[in-house]
Each structure stands twice: as C-alpha cells, then as structure tokens.
C-alpha cells in the first residue's frame with residue numbers, strides 16, 4: 001500500500017495516467033461534499049490561514065467539486081478572486097445552484113478549458129481531496145497556473161491514519177508518498193502539520 005510512489009493503480013482513461021485512484025470521482029457522491037460535519041476535521045479558517053493569501057490575490061480551487069471550500073474562502077476573503085475549477089460540469093452546476101455562490105461576486109466557476117487563460121496568474125492553488133485523483137498531465141497543468149511567487153496547498157486523505165471516512169487506503173497517499181510523487185513530477189514539497197485525517201503539503205514547481 002505504501003512504498004513506491006510510481007506504482008499507481010491501473011487507470012483506463014489515458015488522461016488520468018499516474019493517478020493513484022483508478023476511477024474519477026463519482027458525481028452521485030456529491031452530497032457527501034456538502035456534509036457540514038467535514039468542517040469539524042477540515043476547518044475552513046485553518047485552510048484560509050494555510051493559503052496565506054496576499055491582498056487581492058487569485059486563488060484556484062483545483063477540483064472544487066460542489067465548491068464547499070471555495071465558497072468559504074470567497075466569503076472569508078472578499079478581496080480575493082476564487083476560481084472554482086472542476087472537470088465535471090455537473091459539479092459546477094451544483095455549485096452555481098447554491099444561494100451562497102450566487103451572492104459571491106468574487107467566486108468564478110471554471111472548467112479546465114480555462115487553464116490556458118489562467119496560466120501564470122494564480123497566487124495560490126488549493127487542491128483538497130484531489131491529489132489521489134490527478135493524473136500526471138493534470139498535475140503539470142495545476143503547476144502551470146501559478147505565479148512565480150505562488151504555491152499550492154495539497155490537503156488529502158492520509159493513508160497512514162485510521163479514518164472514519166474517505167477512500168480506501170490503497171487509493172490515497174501518506175504524506176511522504178505524496179511528497180515523493182510531487183518531487184517526481186517536478187515540484188518541491190514540504191510536509192506541514194497534518195489534520196486529523198488529512199496530510200497537508202505546501203508545494204512549488206521546481207523551475208519557479
């Protein structure tokens with residue numbers, strides 16, 4: 001289960017080559033992303049603090065799902081533009097349908113076709129519960145969004161702890177394994193203090 005970070009699960013979709021979890025996120029499970037009990041072990045204020053957003057910054061929430069955390073960041077920081085990016089249009093429809101999202105002028109839902117226009121413009125990227133789903137190409141696209149001074153906060157289910165929720169252990173990484181995958185994909189990665197069921201990494205593309 002742990003060990004070789006290059007030994008990823010079999011993935012049929014070539015666009016997802018390199019991803020540890022073999023299937024894409026099932027949009028039928030989207031209700032789970034809106035379960036408020038998540039905030040007990042993923043406190044939004046802690047995530048905002050980890051992002052350390054400069055005034056007027058642009059944040060891309062990469063793999064935003066239903067935008068649960070993009071909304072919280074956009075509410076906490078009206079000066080920040082929050083681009084809520086997801087590859088599944090049905091997830092973004094759920095986000096757009098939320099009353100909170102409708103009232104936030106600084107929240108911008110986006111599909112991956114927006115990536116070229118956003119290249120080099122993101123002061124920060126948040127990738128929450130998504131690293132295990134990302135193929136190598138998506139990981140490169142994510143890094144290309146950053147400004148020269150920018151960084152990514154990866155927060156994902158920790159394979160090394162007992163958890164009451166989340167994907168099976170062999171579909172996710174432990175913190176060292178995740179950091180090794182990122183290093184292998186051209187990032188430098190620091191392991192930060194974990195959350196109860198999640199590891200936290202701060203990463204920058206090495207060429208930056």
Ligand SMILES: C[S@@+](CC[C@H](N)C(=O)[O-])C[C@H]1O[C@@H](n2cnc3c(N)ncnc32)[C@H](O)[C@@H]1O
Nearest residue numbers: 025033063064065068086087088128129133138
């Ligand atoms: C487990 S959900 C997490 C959603 C959200 N970050 C949260 O924690 O509430 C993962 C999301 O990432 C999206 N995703 C996976 N790979 C992606 C990619 N390459 N580009 C954009 N979105 C992606 C999936 O569609 C899904 O909505």
